[in-house]
Amino acid sequence: MSPFAYCPRDGTTLVPTRIDGRDRPACPVCGFADFLHVQIGANAIVERTGSVLLVRLNYGPRDGRWSLPGGLVENDETPEEAAVRETAEETGFDVELDGLLATYMRPGAPILVVIYRSHIVGGSLRIAPEELSEAAFFPRNELPALAELAWPSTVHGLDAWRAFERSRP
Ligand SMILES: [Zn+2]
Structure with a gap:
């Protein structure tokens, strides 16, 4: 089921057209074709002395749960810049x-999450109070329980981080 009846660029009525083996509006x-449309989330694994930075949400249905720092990519930036x-x-x-480090997407869900490894080069801990109640570093073996993590992508990112091995000289 397409979310579009009209072209989002110019308002023309879309017509079913066979492209890549499927009939698509x-x-x-202008040639717009309705392939998958997703939002892109960009997250950072912020690592310091072997621990990872998690932020605790203070709003919505995931109030109190831990997430990786990150958010949705804006129109005028790259996923890297967004992270x-x-x-x-x-x-x-x-x-x-x-x-x-990893990407996460479920079929049918309208978001692709891109997860990068990173390290701190400046600044100091100062949380955004309208979104978060706290932020803290967690060692690999002392991460919050699964039920305390905010999103499937958080679980996936932390799993990938734990499995990540630096190449050794
Ligand atoms: Zn068009």
Whole structure:
């Protein structure tokens, strides 16, 4: 089921068009075709002396649960920029990314989460009080229980972090 009846670019009525083996609503004017549309979330694994930074949400149905710092990617930035920006906004820490750690997406769910490893290069802990009640570093073997984690992507990111092995010289 497509979310679009009209072209989101120019308002033309979309018509079913065979593309890549499926009939998809497509715009005969500009060529827009309704493939999967998702939001992109960008998260940071902020590691310090072997521990990972988690933030505790203070709103909504996940109130009280722990999440990785991060948020949705804006139209005018890359996922990398979003991960750095959201981490600074939420925690006060300036981070530098150390590469892609994992991605998370479930079929049918309209979000793709991209998770980067990072380390702190500046700033100090100062949480965003409208979103968070606290932030804390957790050692690998003392992470919050599964039921205390906010999102499936949080679980996935922490699993990937625990499994990650640095290449040794
Ligand atoms: Zn169009």
